Amino acid sequence: MTVRLVLSDCSNFKVRYQDEASLFENDVGRLALGAFLVLWFVGVPLVAGPYLLTLANLAGLAVIGATGLNLLTGYTGQITIGHGAFMGVGAYAGAILGARLHLPFWAAVPAAGLLTAGCGAVFGIPSLRLKGLYLAIATLAAQFILEYIFVHWDWLTRGTSGYVVPPAWLGPWRVAGERAFFWVISAAAVLTTVLSCNLLRTRVGRAFVAIRDNDRAAAAIGIPLFPYKLLAFSLSSFMVGVAGALYAYYLGVVVPDKFTLDLSIDYLAMGIVGGLGTVLGPIYGAVVITVLPEVLRAGSQALSGVFPGITNALIALREVVFGAVIIAFLLFEPEGLADRWRVVRAYFKTWPFAY
Amino acid sequence: MTIFLQLVVTGVAVGMVYALAALGFVVVYKASRVLNLAQGYFLALGAFGALLLAQLTRLPFALAVLGSLLGSLLLGLLVERLLLRPLIGKPVIAVIMVTVGLAAVLRGVILLRWGAGNFGFPQLLPESPLRAGPLIVSPVHLGALVISLLMLGVFVAFFRGTTLGVAMRAVADDQQAAQALGVSVPRVLGASWAIAAAVAATAGVVVGSINGLNADALSFIGLKVFPAVILGGLDSVPGAVVGGLAIGVLENLAGGYVDPLVGGGAKEVAPFLVLVLVLMVRPYGLFGTVEIERV
Numbered sequence: 296m297t298v299r300l301v302l303s304d305c306s307n308f309k310v311r312y313q314d315e316a317s318l319f320e321n322d323v324g325r326l327a328l329g330a331f332l333v334l335w336f337v338g339v340p341l342v343a344g345p346y347l348l349t350l351a352n353l354a355g356l357a358v359i360g361a362t363g364l365n366l367l368t369g370y371t372g373q374i375t376i377g378h379g380a381f382m383g384v385g386a387y388a389g390a391i392l393g394a395r396l397h398l399p400f401w402a403a404v405p406a407a408g409l410l411t412a413g414c415g416a417v418f419g420i421p422s423l424r425l426k427g428l429y430l431a432i433a434t435l436a437a438q439f440i441l442e443y444i445f446v447h448w449d450w451l452t453r454g455t456s457g458y459v460v461p462p463a464w465l466g467p468w469r470v471a472g473e474r475a476f477f478w479v480i481s482a483a484a485v486l487t488t489v490l491s492c493n494l495l496r497t498r499v500g501r502a503f504v505a506i507r508d509n510d511r512a513a514a515a516i517g518i519p520l521f522p523y524k525l526l527a528f529s530l531s532s533f534m535v536g537v538a539g540a541l542y543a544y545y546l547g548v549v550v551p552d553k554f555t556l557d558l559s560i561d562y563l564a565m566g567i568v569g570g571l572g573t574v575l576g577p578i579y580g581a582v583v584i585t586v587l588p589e590v591l592r593a594g595s596q597a598l599s600g601v602f603p604g605i606t607n608a609l610i611a612l613r614e615v616v617f618g619a620v621i622i623a624f625l626l627f628e629p630e631g632l633a634d635r636w637r638v639v640r641a642y643f644k645t646w647p648f649a650y
Numbered sequence: 651m652t653i654f655l656q657l658v659v660t661g662v663a664v665g666m667v668y669a670l671a672a673l674g675f676v677v678v679y680k681a682s683r684v685l686n687l688a689q690g691y692f693l694a695l696g697a698f699g700a701l702l703l704a705q706l707t708r709l710p711f712a713l714a715v716l717g718s719l720l721g722s723l724l725l726g727l728l729v730e731r732l733l734l735r736p737l738i739g740k741p742v743i744a745v746i747m748v749t750v751g752l753a754a755v756l757r758g759v760i761l762l763r764w765g766a767g768n769f770g771f772p773q774l775l776p777e778s779p780l781r782a783g784p785l786i787v788s789p790v791h792l793g794a795l796v797i798s799l800l801m802l803g804v805f806v807a808f809f810r811g812t813t814l815g816v817a818m819r820a821v822a823d824d825q826q827a828a829q830a831l832g833v834s835v836p837r838v839l840g841a842s843w844a845i846a847a848a849v850a851a852t853a854g855v856v857v858g859s860i861n862g863l864n865a866d867a868l869s870f871i872g873l874k875v876f877p878a879v880i881l882g883g884l885d886s887v888p889g890a891v892v893g894g895l896a897i898g899v900l901e902n903l904a905g906g907y908v909d910p911l912v913g914g915g916a917k918e919v920a921p922f923l924v925l926v927l928v929l930m931v932r933p934y935g936l937f938g939t940v941e942i943e944r945v
Contacts, residue, residue, distance in 0.1 A: 368743060374742065374743050374746065420930075421926070421929050421930060424929075424930075424933055425929060425933055427742050428683075428685050428742060428746075428884070429880075429884075429929060429933055431685065431742075431746060432685070432876050432880060432925065432929070433925075433926065433929050435873070435876060435922075436876070436877075436922040436923075436925045436926045436929070437926075439873075439918070439919060439922040440919060440922055440923065440926070443915055443918065443919035446915060447912060447913065447914070447915045449913075556873075560750055560754075563743075563747060563750065564747070564750075564751075567743075567744075567747050571743065608761075608762055610761060611758045611759075611760075611761035611762040611765075612758065612762070613758070614754045614755070614757045614758030614761060615754070615755050615758030615759065615762070616758075617751075617754050617758075618750075618751040618752065618753070618754030618755035618756075618757075618758060619751070619755060620751075621747055621748070621750060621751030621754065622733060622748055622751040622752065622755070625737065625740075625744050625747055625748045625751065626733070626736050626737070626748075629740065629744060
């Protein structure tokens with residue numbers, strides 16, 4: 296195997312079908328990704344303090360969930376306003392499997408994902424008849440019904456007192472502390488991204504995109520809509536469920552007030568900001584939406600000398616900025632950060648020429 | 651039986667408020683197929699705006715409410731012009747998310763000014779309840795009913811009697827045909843948002859005078875609108891009224907009969923269970939237009 300270290304090909308021509316299906320145009324991208332992963336898994340835990348690791352962990356969990364949402368909303372075109380609650384289902388499933396059934400960590404997390412997938416499929420059944428706005432409303436209802444179950448079905452969820460999740464053991468290694476979870480969560484995020492990336496190059500992924508672009512045309516060329524929509528719902532819920540279960544183990548407790556409509560909207564915002572229907576979009580979006588409140592906090596602390604009382608207004612300020620970011624992206628950057636990144640790269644690829 | 655009637659009566663009063671909020675929602679949906687998730691914050695802003703005006707200017711409360719309604723009209727026009735018009739023809743998700751973003755901004759503004767506390771309007775009506783046979787009706791509920799009915803009447807008159815109202819009905823019916831006959835569609839879309847915001851503000855003031863003002867409680871009504879409009883039919887104005895009333899009554903009954911059995915919360919979740927049921931059985935609701943697609 297020869298390594299081709301060309302920064303970019305002159306033009307977009309392919310001579311073999313394998314080239315068309317390959318993820319990277321040349322080995323530079325492959326090496327860059329490898330270097331990034333090594334840096335991320337080895338360098339970051341060495342350098343970063345607990346605060347940065349916490350942020351990275353929250354962002355990593357958000358990446359997993361946002362990738363799930365992207366699969367459903369970005370690629371299959373089924374809008375969901377209920378992913379926050381589905382994450383809650385994953386968290387509760389993980390907690391119950393771990394605390395009540397004493398399943399080990401490595402089994403409880405995927406099992407929680409599977410349970411969430413089942414739950415997602417149940418709430419995806421309306422997609423047989425509904426689409427667009429109606430489906431969005433149906434998932435909104437799912438959000439409220441699941442929230443009700445979290446709070447009021449004491450036998451299963453222990454109501455508002457919630458669950459204490461047992462410590463996570465991977466074989467002899469006890470996963471505890473920010474650094475340990477950093478590796479676990481990052482690995483899961485990478486796996487999810489690879490999974491979604493590869494899925495989209497298969498028959499299933501192409502069917503998803505066909506359904507998104509025109510569902511009637513997709514049905515006409517022989518794609519059975521309902522099974523594929525259900526599959527999209529389950530896969531997406533699986534990912535967000537895994538994120539939820541990891542979150543449960545990471546925090547050590549599960550309480551219902553984490554998984555509200557606001558979380559669902561956060562996930563949608565990640566999709567919008569990053570760029571729906573792109574593989575890397577959810578990563579950018581998750582990082583931006585996770586880091587945004589922290590930036591605001593730091594900013595308001597810096598300004599508290601000039602404007603006393605600004606730290607008290609932080610929650611309100613966060614809402615305003617959050618909304619403004621969503622609106623600004625929709626109006627001025629509707630394809631999200633992923634598209635901006637592509638444009639910037641294309642610019643430098645042919646620089647100094649326009650194209 | 652008395653309890654039942656009592657629950658129904660208060661349910662109707664609350665339901666009228668839902669009907670008002672749903673009405674504004676349906677007007678926007680009919681004109682432009684936009685799902686407005688910020689409706690609840692229009693409600694809250696209308697109520698808090700009236701409070702602010704009353705406090706700042708020491709105007710009589712009725713004038714403050716009127717001022718708040720005018721402000722809401724302007725806000726609606728502004729929202730349509732600045733946020734919705736650039737997104738015409740964009741995917742559904744973009745349009746939904748822009749209203750979500752708007753909701754977040756409005757929520758932030760309300761929190762910045764008032765925080766999450768509870769506020770009250772000046773007492774207008776006497777507190778002592780009225781008795782009609784075995785039933786007890788508080789004057790505020792009665793006032794809510796009257797104001798909502800009044801607003802509905804204005805609404806009907808507007809759609810039947812004014813040029814703009816007829817133009818709005820024409821656009822809702824067939825945008826292209828209306829355009830061909832010289833109706834300015836952008837103006838109609840702007841008007842639909844202005845009306846939605848103003849009607850929501852009315853509902854907000856009414857709820858504010860029943861339950862007091864709280865940003866979260868008021869904005870949650872914007873979400874209760876969904877069961878109401880789905881039940882009635884997303885694009886049906888009478889449906890919005892019927893749906894709103896039905897959801898108000900149903901929620902009150904659930905609160906009265908089911909809550910003691912399950913330990914609370916049934917009142918909040920019952921409308922959404924109905925929503926799912928309706929979506930499964932009859933997604934276009936009671937009076938909505940049936941959209942048939944064949945492959």
